[in-house]
Amino acid sequence: ERRDTETRILFAAEAVRGAQDAQAAYVLAGEGWHPGVIGIVASRMVERHHRPCVMVALDGESGRGSGRSIPAYDLHAGLDACSDHLVRFGGHRAAAGFDVKAEDLDAFRSAFAAHAAGALTPEDLIPEQPVDALVPCTEVGLPLAEELRRLGPFGHGNRSPVLLLPAARVEDVRGMGEENQHARLTVASGGARARAVAFRTTPGSLKKLAGAPHDIAVRLEVNEWNGTVEPRLDIRAVCPTRSGEAVVLGEEGPWTERFERVFETGDVTAGDVGAQGARAVSERRGEGFAGVCGDLLSSGEMVLVACADAHRRRDAVGELLGGIAAGLALVAWEDLAARPQLAARYMHLVALDPPPEPWMGRAEQAPGPEGAAVHRAWGPVEVDFAARVAHAGLDLRAPLMEAYRSLRAVETCGGDALRAALAGVGPHPRSPALCARLLRVLCELGLAIHENGVARVLEAPRTELDRSVTYRECAARLRAALAHLDRLEAEVGSRAA
Incomplete structure (x- = not known):
């Protein structure tokens, strides 16, 4: 019955929280809330939203309050700063209680939110989840779960280990429990998937995360139910994978030095x-x-x-x-x-x-x-990508036509102008090695000359690309590359089977 009461008050608190969503601290009140349960609900709200939270159980003209805080905020100091609006208060930095008149509640809410806003920075309101190890999704199976269980019993002074699954995806989210106050889901990374639960998290909030990579902090547990034993992930925190520049x-x-080196030596x-x-x-x-x-x-x-x-x-x-x-x-x-x-x-x-x-x-x-x-x-997928890269670097017909047209437009060029003509436009210009191959082919066909870092287009009749040694060598390399990648693709397929 107490748990039902807690759940009911938690849902009611979430319903009234929306009006204070932008506040640095919450003051949530309701008629008929159980004074002995609101402290637990305040703790749940702090866990969810990483804000100091005060819950007030109203009873006619008076209210009994209970609050919980985050490490960065001194809750007792906050109540002391707003004491003109309270009948009495007591507690400490992390948890406190008070009495308040119903008619003073709005004034207290405004004063308390203002005090928290002045004491907290935006960084203070970002929750942090300590992580003990990074692991791939393939490792979160029953053997590891049983090894971790042997580190118990867990509790104060011996926290259950938290694992980080980097760049994982949330899939197949479903509701769990009465009124779907919890969620059941699948965590996927690479070709591996693992079952997971997220307590006190609505399915809708997790479904919004589908499709994008997220860093997911979990506790790995041994779940025994109905005669079966299986690993289960308990979601502790989810945040978007933070991008950076590798x-x-x-x-x-x-660029010119690398280009000239390949042009002179023939290739990499x-x-x-x-x-x-x-x-x-x-x-x-x-x-x-x-x-x-x-x-x-x-x-x-x-x-x-x-x-x-x-x-x-x-x-x-x-x-x-x-x-x-x-x-x-x-x-x-x-x-x-x-x-x-x-x-x-x-x-x-x-x-x-x-x-x-x-x-x-x-x-x-x-x-x-x-x-x-x-x-x-x-x-x-990566084998296919490698094949496309091989085509781009060794199938020279199309890039040769583009490079020749660009060189003819300027007739004679060197330095940055030569680079622009050969490398092309777009987010991924051609590499110095590929540019050197293209110019070698043009020179071998008598369509251009390259001396002292300067290229010049020559007037010449149409010719066959196969007359170029470099073109034939690249074509042979492409055939060998595709055969090599076909073998690797077959090997990957046999491993998957």
């Missing part, structure tokens, strides 16, 4: 990775990229993410891991294969995408600290 390696030096070539077996190989495909990286970053060790195209991946990785990405950087497989020493500082090399070309795969063994590892985290 660092991209391998792009040091002026593999660097020496040293002794094979320098990095242990960890198969983590299907675990979800954010969970894998979060797990590794939580160790405090440095993580390097290898991508088919670092520029196109940078924004997405920043969105998923920006809030926890200290010690993380990105690198394109092509740049890492050419300069394996880029990975020397990084304990963990995470392969978000597979290497687009077979020769780049040797970069998995790029040197690193003692105990370094490479973690293969790609899936079918």
Whole structure:
């Protein structure tokens, strides 16, 4: 009966709270509220909204109040500052009680909200949830739940561990309990899913989160019910995944210098990775990229993410891991294969995408600290992305036509003008290596010359692209890349089966 009373008052308090939503502190009152229960409800409101909350049980011309606070606000001091409107009060910083006349309630509410607004900053009103570990969604199963249970009993002085699932998604939200005051849902990350509950959280508030990545703090429990034993996540906090900007390696030096180097040498070539077996190989495909990286970053060790195209991946990785990405950087497989020493500082090399070309795969063994590892985290979507990157970098027909038209429009150019003509427009301009391939083809076909950093278009009859050695080499590389990626796609499919 007491729990029913608590639930009824909680719903009533939420109904009247809306008018005070923008206030730094709440004063909520109602007729017929049980004076012995309003303190518990005040605690629930503080948990939900991270605001000091005072509940007042009205009985005719008088009211009995009970309040709870957040760490940043001294509730007793707040009541003392508003004592002209109270009959009496007492308590301490975190919890207090008082008596008030019904006719003084509005004046007290205004004074109390004003005092809290002056004492609290916007940052004070943002709730914080301590987290003990970052884990991928694949790890929140029964074995880990049973291991955590052995750390109990939990209570004051021995808090139940809280785990963070980075960049997870909320799915299949349903109501639970009488009047749907709780929610049952699925938490998804990568290819893994886990059942979860959110107590004292309405299903509607969680359904609004669907589709976007969120960092979700949970307690992992062993749930025993009706003869079954299964893991269950108890949602403690949910917040949007904070975006940031990831660092991209391998792009040091002026664009023109990198362009000229590839133009003169013919193309990017593999660097020496040293002794094979320098990095242990960890198969983590299907675990979800954010969970894998979060797990590794939580160790405090440095993580390097290898991508088919670092520029196109940078924004997405920043969105998923920006809030926890200290010690993380990105690198394109092509740049890492050419300069394996880029990975020397990084304990963990995470392969978000597979290497687009077979020769780049040797970069998995790029040197690193003692105990370094490479973690293969790609899936079918990433294999498809790598194939599109291979097409963009090696299928030269369409970009050749665009580059030739741009060069003809200016006839002679160097420096920034040459870069603009070859790299194209848009958010993702062509790389210096691809620009160098395009100009080499034009020169080999007699359609342009390039001397001392300056390119000039020549008048020449129509010709076949296959006459260019560079064009034929790129076409052969593309065929090999697609065959390589087809094998990886079949391997991913067989692992999933």
